[in-house]
Amino acid sequence: QQQVKQSPQSLIVQKGGIPIINCAYENTAFDYFPWYQQFPGKGPALLIAIRPDVSEKKEGRFTISFNKSAKQFSLHIMDSQPGDSATYFCAASISNFGNEKLTFGTGTRLTIIP
Amino acid sequence: KAGVTQTPRYLIKTRGQQVTLSCSPISGHRSVSWYQQTPGQGLQFLFEYFSETQRNKGNFPGRFSGRQFSNSRSEMNVSTLELGDSALYLCASSLGGVTNEQYFGPGTRLTVT
Numbered sequence: 001q002q003q004v005k006q007s008p009q010s011l012i013v014q015k016g017g018i019p020i021i022n023c024a025y026e027n028t029a030f031d032y033f034p035w036y037q038q039f040p041g042k043g044p045a046l047l048i049a050i051r052p053d054v055s056e057k058k059e060g061r062f063t064i065s066f067n068k069s070a071k072q073f074s075l076h077i078m079d080s081q082p083g084d085s086a087t088y089f090c091a092a093s094i095s096n097f098g099n100e101k102l103t104f105g106t107g108t109r110l111t112i113i114p
Numbered sequence: 115k116a117g118v119t120q121t122p123r124y125l126i127k128t129r130g131q132q133v134t135l136s137c138s139p140i141s142g143h144r145s146v147s148w149y150q151q152t153p154g155q156g157l158q159f160l161f162e163y164f165s166e167t168q169r170n171k172g173n174f175p176g177r178f179s180g181r182q183f184s185n186s187r188s189e190m191n192v193s194t195l196e197l198g199d200s201a202l203y204l205c206a207s208s209l210g211g212v213t214n215e216q217y218f219g220p221g222t223r224l225t226v227t
Contacts, residue, residue, distance in 0.1 A: 099169075
């Protein structure tokens, strides 16, 4: 059972554009939603995360928008650069002590063209 | 502060053999989680250890096992390797509280022939 659905599978955006990656979850117990960035040959790197008590969070050029009623969240990358070309994963978990399990989306391969 | 380290980075094994992968978490982190990453199944949770105890386990066969030492370093073992076990095995560490912020290592690329 896929509990976190991510789209699109791949995305090509021109430099300076705003790529948007969407995720939807099913389990209403999820209350922690991180995004990871992965370059080829590397492990995923934590980019930004949000909890359901806020609808938006910004860190640098990365913004998460969260819609609790729709059970959806998305990543926006402002002023995208070729160096942002990577695979992005959304994830979700239940933040109670003793549970570190992250459920991941299927990933979005982002390409920023100059 | 040094990040999560994993050894070895690359490994080639034959079907039926067993393999042990190692993970050293970020200093001060007490929780270590393991994930398997494949093109077909994506990132899947294997298990998580905290203070030498397995707290959570994913949906993998018993051939996959792990342990954690008193210094929080962790190992995972896969016995009787199958071709389908070829994957990138990732280790992630966290403080182990309620923050859930997990930091991943570079992974071990296992190829089973």
